[in-house]
Amino acid sequence: MSGVTSRRMTLGLALSGPGGVTKFRNMLASAQMAEGCGFDFLWLTDRPGLDPITMAAALAATTQRIGLIPSCAAPYHRPYNLARRLASIDHISRGRMGWMLQPVADAALASKFGNLPLADVATAHAVAAEFAGVVAALWDSWDDDAFIRDKASGLYFDRAKFHWLDHQGAAFKVRGPLDTARPPQGLLPLLIAGGSALAEQLAAGQGEILHGLPADLRAAQGERAVMSRRLEQAGRAPAALRMLPGILPILGRTPTALPSGPGPLPVLGTPEAIAGTLCEWFDSGAADGFIIHLPDTADAIEAFAAGVIPVLQRHGAWQPSPLGATLRDMLGLGHAPSRYAEQAAQAVA
Amino acid sequence: MTARRMMKLGLSVASAGYHYSAWCHPEVDALSATSIQHHVRAARIAERGKMDFLFLADWSSILNVDDRRIARDREQAQVKVDPTLAMAAVAAVTSHVGLMPTASTTYWHPFNFARRMAALDHISGGRAAWNMVTSHGLDEARNFGLDKPLDSNTRHERAREFVSVMRGLWDSWDDDAFIRDKQSGRYFDRDKVHVLDHVGKHFRVRGPLDAARPPQGFLPIITAGTSENSQDLAAEIADMCYGGQPNVEAARAYYSSVKGRLAKYGRTPDELLMLPGIQCYVGRTQSEAEDKFALMQRAMPVEVGIGQLIVNHFPDLTGHPLDEPIPDLTMRDEFLGSEKLGGREPELTLALMRRARDEKLTLRQLFDVALCGFWSLGVIGTPKLIADMMEEWFTTGAADGFNVQPPYLPGGGEDFVDLVIPELQRRGLFRTEYEGRTLRENLGLKRPPSRYATRLTEAAE
Numbered sequence: 001m002s003g004v005t006s007r008r009m010t011l012g013l014a015l016s017g018p019g020g021v022t023k024f025r026n027m028l029a030s031a032q033m034a035e036g037c038g039f040d041f042l043w044l045t046d047r048p049g050l051d052p053i054t055m056a057a058a059l060a061a062t063t064q065r066i067g068l069i070p071s072c073a074a075p076y077h078r079p080y081n082l083a084r085r086l087a088s089i090d091h092i093s094r095g096r097m098g099w100m101l102q103p104v105a106d107a108a109l110a111s112k113f114g115n116l117p118l119a120d121v122a123t124a125h126a127v128a129a130e131f132a133g134v135v136a137a138l139w140d141s142w143d144d145d146a147f148i149r150d151k152a153s154g155l156y157f158d159r160a161k162f163h164w165l166d167h168q169g170a171a172f173k174v175r176g177p178l179d180t181a182r183p184p185q186g187l188l189p190l191l192i193a194g195g196s197a198l199a200e201q202l203a204a205g206q207g208e209i210l211h212g213l214p215a216d217l218r219a220a221q222g223e224r225a226v227m228s229r230r231l232e233q234a235g236r237a238p239a240a241l242r243m244l245p246g247i248l249p250i251l252g253r254t255p256t257a258l259p260s261g262p263g264p265l266p267v268l269g270t271p272e273a274i275a276g277t278l279c280e281w282f283d284s285g286a287a288d289g290f291i292i293h294l295p296d297t298a299d300a301i302e303a304f305a306a307g308v309i310p311v312l313q314r315h316g317a318w319q320p321s322p323l324g325a326t327l328r329d330m331l332g333l334g335h336a337p338s339r340y341a342e343q344a345a346q347a348v349a
Numbered sequence: 350m351t352a353r354r355m356m357k358l359g360l361s362v363a364s365a366g367y368h369y370s371a372w373c374h375p376e377v378d379a380l381s382a383t384s385i386q387h388h389v390r391a392a393r394i395a396e397r398g399k400m401d402f403l404f405l406a407d408w409s410s411i412l413n414v415d416d417r418r419i420a421r422d423r424e425q426a427q428v429k430v431d432p433t434l435a436m437a438a439v440a441a442v443t444s445h446v447g448l449m450p451t452a453s454t455t456y457w458h459p460f461n462f463a464r465r466m467a468a469l470d471h472i473s474g475g476r477a478a479w480n481m482v483t484s485h486g487l488d489e490a491r492n493f494g495l496d497k498p499l500d501s502n503t504r505h506e507r508a509r510e511f512v513s514v515m516r517g518l519w520d521s522w523d524d525d526a527f528i529r530d531k532q533s534g535r536y537f538d539r540d541k542v543h544v545l546d547h548v549g550k551h552f553r554v555r556g557p558l559d560a561a562r563p564p565q566g567f568l569p570i571i572t573a574g575t576s577e578n579s580q581d582l583a584a585e586i587a588d589m590c591y592g593g594q595p596n597v598e599a600a601r602a603y604y605s606s607v608k609g610r611l612a613k614y615g616r617t618p619d620e621l622l623m624l625p626g627i628q629c630y631v632g633r634t635q636s637e638a639e640d641k642f643a644l645m646q647r648a649m650p651v652e653v654g655i656g657q658l659i660v661n662h663f664p665d666l667t668g669h670p671l672d673e674p675i676p677d678l679t680m681r682d683e684f685l686g687s688e689k690l691g692g693r694e695p696e697l698t699l700a701l702m703r704r705a706r707d708e709k710l711t712l713r714q715l716f717d718v719a720l721c722g723f724w725s726l727g728v729i730g731t732p733k734l735i736a737d738m739m740e741e742w743f744t745t746g747a748a749d750g751f752n753v754q755p756p757y758l759p760g761g762g763e764d765f766v767d768l769v770i771p772e773l774q775r776r777g778l779f780r781t782e783y784e785g786r787t788l789r790e791n792l793g794l795k796r797p798p799s800r801y802a803t804r805l806t807e808a809a810e
Contacts (some may be wrong), residue, residue, distance in 0.1 A: 022527070022561050024472040028441070048559035051461075054437045054468040061385060061438035076461055080409060080492040088431040092385040092438050147428070149372065149379035154423045154650035156372065162414070175491035179411045180428045181383055 009282050009318040010289030010331050011309070012069070012209075012244055014043040014264075015296035022049045024058060026296075031059045033298045034066060037305030038320045040330040041067030043100065043191065043211075043291060053085055060093035067327035069098035069191050069209075074128040075119070076104075079172055082131075083138035087183040095184035095326030098209070100191040103128035103202065125198040127171045132206040134172050136187055137165050140338045141177030144186070163340055185328045186336035194223070195262060203241060204230035208333060211291050212245040213262060220245055220286035242288040242331050245281070249274050249292060249304055264293040271307025278308070279315045288332075356743055356779050357589075357622055357750030357792055359449065360395040360765075361404040362388060364425045366757035367628050368720065369657060370649035372425040374757045381758065382428045385438050390759050392439045395446045398766030399780050401791050402447030402478060403439065404752055405432035409456060410488035412691070418665050420652035433465055440473035447476045447788035449571060455484035455504055456493045459514040460554050466568055467519060467560040475564030475787030480591070481572045483508050486691065505578040507551045512586050514554050516567055517545040520799045521557030524566075543801055565789045566797045571624070575603065575694070584610035584621065588794050591752055592625035593725040595697075600625050600726070600747035622749040622792065625742070628727040628756055629735050631764035638729045641764075645756055646717060654716040661692040661724070663702075666712060674709045678702045693724050725754075736772040743778065 013034050027050065034042050042059075044052035052070035059068055068089070072082060082099075090097040103124040119127060146161035165176030189208035192199055203210040204227060214220035220243075228238045246264030251271060267277050281287040294300045312318040321330045328334060365371035365381035372379045381387040392403050411427040413419045421427055432450035440448055448469065452462060470477040483504035484490070490498040499507070526541035545556030571589035572582060583590045590607050594600035608618045630645075632638030655666050662680050669675060680698050692698075701723055705715050721727035728735055742748040755761030773779040785791050 022471070024441075024468075050471055050560060051465045051468040054433065054465050054472065057434035057437035058441040058472045061389070061441045076458065078456060078493060081456065084409070085431045085434055088383075088429075088434045091383040091430055092434065142428075151373045151375070151379060151648070154370065154373055154648075154653070156425055157422050157427065159414075159417075159422050162411075173494040175488075177411060177414075179409065180430065 007282075007288070008332060009278070009312060010040050010242060010244060011038070011312075011318060012041045012043055012067075012289070012291040013039045013301070014045055014246070014291050014293045015301075016045070016047075016293060017296045024050060024055065027055060028059065028062055029298055030296055030301060031063055031066060031068075033301045034305075035063050037301060038309055038318075039066060039292075039301075039305070040289075040321060041069055041096075041098065041327060044068060044070040045100075046071040046073060046102070053089070056097065057089050057092055060089055060096065063093075063096075065096070065321065065323055065325065067096045067098060067330055068093060069100050069189075069327075071100040071102055073102045073104045074124070074131050077131075079131050079134040080138065080174055080176075080178070083135040083178055084180050086135070086188055087139060087178065087180045090183035090185055090188055091181070094324070095328070097183070097185070098189040098191055098327050100193065101128055101132055101202075101206075102193065103198075121196075121198060125202050129202055129205055130169045130171050132190060132202075134165070134167050134169070134174055136206070137167065137339070138174070138176055138178040139183055139187060140340060141165065142182050143338055143340060144182055147181055182338065185326045186338065187328075189327055189331055189333065200227060200230060203227070204234045204236070207241055208328075208331065209242050209244055212243055213264065214245050214286075215265065217281055217284065217286055220281060221284065224286050239332075242333070243286070244289045244291045245287050247278070247290045247292055249294070249308065251303060251307060264291070271304075272311055275308045275311035275315070278312060279317050282317050353777060356739070356748075356773065357624060358398075358400045358770075358779065359402040359404045359447075359624065359750075359752040360391060360398075360400050360762055361406065361626070361752050361754045362391045362758060363406055363754070364429065366761055367754040368645045368649070368756040369424050369426075369653050370645065371757040373648040374645060374760070375648075376760050377757050382425055383430055385430070385435065387758070388430070388435050388439055389442055391762055392443045392446050392448075394759055394762045394766050396443055398770045399783055400446060400753075400766070400770075401750070402449045402476075402788060403436070404449045404480065405435060405451060406480070407432045407451035407453070407482075408484065408486060408489060409453065410486060410492050412486075412488060413660070414488075416659075418659050418667070419656035420650065421656070423650050423653050424656075433469060436477070437469055437472055440469060440476065444474075445476075445783050445786075445791075447478055447569075447791065448473055449478040449480055451480040451482055453482050453484040453489075454508040454511040455499060456489065457511075459511045459552055460518065460556075460558070462511075463515040463518040463558055464560055466515070467558065467563045470563035470565055470568055471561070475789070477563070477565070478569040478571060478589075478788055481508065481512065481570050481587070501576060501578050505582055508582060509586065510549045510551050512570065514545070514547050514549070514552055517547055517800075518554070518556050518558040519563055519567055520801060521545065522560075522562050523799055523801060524562055527561060562799065565787050566799070569789055569792060569794055580607050581610060583607055584616070585614045587621060588792070589622045589624055592623060592748075594625055594747075595723055595725055595727075597742055597745065597747050600742060601745065604747050620794075622794075623747075624750045624752050625748050626725050626754050627739070627751045628721060628725065628754040629765065629769070630721070630729040630756060630761070631732060631735060631768050632729075633731065633768070635730055635734070638731065642717075642721060642729045642756075646713075646720065649716070649720070654712075654720070658715075658719065661701075661719075662695055662698040669712050671713045672711050675705055675712050675715060677706055697724060721756075732768040732772040735769050736776065736778075739769075739773065740776065740778060 056068040105124040143161040191209040192203035192207040194212040248264040250268040436448040523541035569588040573591040
């Protein structure tokens with residue numbers, strides 16, 4: 001790959017089935033297995049059972065390298081509360097947190113909360129976009145070097161290095177600043193579940209990871225082209241968003257019935273064949289990596305990892321991330337500078 | 350024969366400690382506020398001392414940052430980690446100590462919160478509790494779309510409904526609802542799940558909760574506050590009450606005032622544990638303890654002391670020489686009755702001003718009085734002196750235990766665990782082994798049966 005910065009495939013894991021959802025020790029076993037196998041992150045989808053954000057905090061204390069991305073249904077959180085909770089786990093995990101924001105226009109879910117107005121799909125996405133913007137801005141409340149903590153002078157922070165937000169939008173009114181330090185990563189990577197134009201627009205404006213659902217390589221390439229245009233329109237670089245299509249690997253013999261309908265793409269065959277498909281997509285530029293969907297059992301995780309990951313590694317597409325890498329590092333995104341630092345730099349320029 | 354009554358003890362982690370300048374202490378990690386290692390270390394100290402729980406305070410804003418007279422930039426309290434999440438992380442690496450995070454009923458939603466606290470109880474194997482607060486700060490209100498805080502009646506009404514919804518949601522699934530029988534393929538029993546269908550003034554919540562009933566049934570609730578509203582709410586819904594009285598007479602009055610309200614709600618006095626806060630500087634000798642206090646006071650910038658006096662309705666004493674008696678002071682009333690600054694009750698301010706006048710205190714001496722033992726219980730002394738005081742409070746109707754507020758951590762917590770707890774144990778006032786596995790078991794609080802189980806029992810009778 002002469003003349004090109006070497007790309008590294010990102011491998012995320014999404015688990016389905018009840019598995020660890022009611023028993024934390026099962027979830028911990030799955031997370032530790034995934035970490036041991038080299039997965040870059042675990043997407044803690046919002047399944048019935050243990051609250052994914054609380055679980056992420058407990059997993060942050062019991063894992064060392066794997067990234068953690070809990071799902072958050074936008075209408076059931078307040079931006080200030082969620083910003084501080086996610087920042088807290090980024091501090092706890094030393095920069096291994098992401099978040100998945102789900103715009104919800106779901107009557108069944110809304111009925112649990114009752115007093116929240118139920119939005120139509122377009123409004124739900126508009127609210128989610130404002131939500132994500134407020135959360136990101138709250139994370140910039142304090143400059144990275146705001147906390148001096150100098151025992152000799154007794155100065156804990158520099159008053160000149162925090163920022164009022166004073167946000168007043170269609171859905172939220174938030175003064176700020178956030179009552180916690182800027183997260184180690186600056187900005188936690190935001191995962192958006194694709195599958196609609198509204199979701200793609202949200203991802204282009206605010207996301208760092210798009211979980212796409214292309215039906216084949218051509219569709220994935222098409223989605224990449226669409227997203228590049230959308231990113232450009234949003235004033236963002238094409239590499240600011242990582243495209244990680246959802247894959248449902250089916251190892252071994254062809255099963256009698258394949259899952260159909262919208263969802264991660266079933267890819268069947270031997271571990272070598274599955275790895276070959278992933279490498280083809282990756283090399284063609286259609287994908288920056290994948291979110292692998294597996295049943296929530298240690299056996300399933302191990303079987304995939306033992307068969308497929310070594311082939312990816314031999315191909316040179318994937319290698320383990322170093323200990324201490326942040327989730328942004330694993331995604332090839334790097335530390336996100338604060339908006340105020342960027343404004344200051346532009347003012348100087 | 351009933352078991353001997355034992356003290357209940359919590360360890361409260363307020364960033365690097367309860368002293369405003371704890372972070373400046375030479376032995377303290379200045380990064381404590383956001384360090385999970387710091388919180389885990391504190392939990393292990395509490396666990397080593399067989400203490401009942403770890404406590405984390407919380408509020409959702411930074412404080413008085415508009416007011417430059419108050420030197421918040423020299424204090425540690427502006428940044429923190431979300432306590433329910435810090436506790437989830439601590440839960441995963443500890444095994445006995447209870448976990449008591451603070452969360453407000455004013456800016457959370459009961460469905461999310463019930464779910465989150467159920468998760469904490471599951472993750473910890475039944476060690477979670479909740480410090481229930483209502484939010485009255487102006488800075489907080491502005492982070493949640495409001496121009497000013499809700500009034501006290503509305504806050505308490507909302508809190509009452511919030512707790513009722515949470516408890517209803519925790520009862521969504523019977524204790525034996527999950528069969529998980531691989532043979533028959535049945536995961537749960539449909540007859541053992543209940544839809545709450547709550548419609549109230551503040552919340553409409555259908556349920557059921559998408560989490561199994563917490564190991565403790567209901568998580569124990571601790572609450573605080575001296576207003577009529579707060580005391581009534583404690584008597585109605587709480588399992589523990591956190592007090593802040595500076596002397597035994599005031600603590601006895603508070604103890605009997607809160608406990609006296611229990612009968613109104615059909616409860617007995619042993620169903621609510623009164624746990625005042627106690628901040629102690631412990632030394633093997635009195636002078637060693639005093640040296641520890643002096644070291645902490647020396648580390649405190651003058652601006653921090655003056656700022657704390659301003660918060661508590663004193664005039665601005667900037668520029669006054671440290672070692673000269675302070676002049677006669679009159680209380681500022683510009684912020685009384687408002688939520689602008691916070692601060693303690695004005696009666697305490699007047700008492701402190703009186704004392705300064707009568708004893709001709711210098712500014713430095715005023716700081717010493719104010720920073721340890723005036724606004725809440727503080728004591729500087731040997732394990733014997735501290736245990737004597739705790740025993741007096743415990744045996745004369747002022748306390749059922751204490752929430753220990755170490756001035757700095759880990760040192761202040763280690764001193765309490767290594768020096769004071771053995772003294773309490775020698776006197777038979779505190780456990781030498783945990784009695785149970787859950788926090789409720791250790792606190793001696795019954796596990797509440799589900800409301801549906803109760804109904805079933807009544808129907809059978």
